[in-house]
Amino acid sequence: MTVRPLVLLDLDGTLTDSAPGIVASARVAYAALGLPVPDDATLRTFVGPPLVGSFRAHGVPEARIGQAITAYRAEFAARGMWDNSVFEGIPAALAELRAAGATLLIATSKPTVYAVPIAERFGLAAAVDGVFGAPADLVASDKASVIAAALASLPAVDSRHALMVGDREHDVAGARAHGIDTLGAAWGYAPDGELERAGVVGIVGRPDELAAAVLARLSAA
Secondary structure (H helix, E strand, O other), X not given: OXXXXXXXXXXXXXXXXXXXXXXXXXXXXHHHHOOOOOOHHHHHOOOOOOHHHHHHHXXXXXXXXXXXXXXXXXXXXXXXXXXXXXXXXXXXXXXXXXXXXXXXXXXXXXXXXXXXXXXXXXXXXXXXXXXXXXXXXXXXXXXXXXXXXXXXXXXXXXXHHEEEEEOOHHHHHHHHOOOOEEEEEOOOOOXXXXXXXXXXXXXXXXXXHHXXXXXXXXXXX
């Protein structure tokens, strides 16, 4: 029986250039709490990882993290989530992977209540087989738990025929928890060297190279 390969896809920084809306929403959250606003380079690190850890790491007291997330999400839902765009070359890459027989699932740390409408608005939902995000509550949800939900939606998955594509170290760690390798997306938001240190099995330079790189890796498994 032919095994249908599985490709797990991060959203922010991998499929979409979502930094403008995320940075703006984080800036509003700090201002709403009366806290010093980090510089833009720091705010860009909020793209990808769960918000709880980002606010904790950048000056928000533990007791006020819930307030920060509430303020962030109010701005994000009103404006920030739509200040976004699909990277050029991604639609063609997804179409090529689907034509090759791969199952495509978006697995993002962004809450599902935002991830699904974004995927629908920007034409990604129709290009993949499912969209999986984090819970909507304020509890930190790591990438491994999101990937677990995605994997549970399928009858059975052989990790040798599965691959994660992401742009940050938490994508690599989340996939590794399930025995799945990760290809890094060089066009995303990782600081220099982060993906290599995290242990990606390769780095793809451009979206238009993505399908070929994924298929080559899966065929070598």
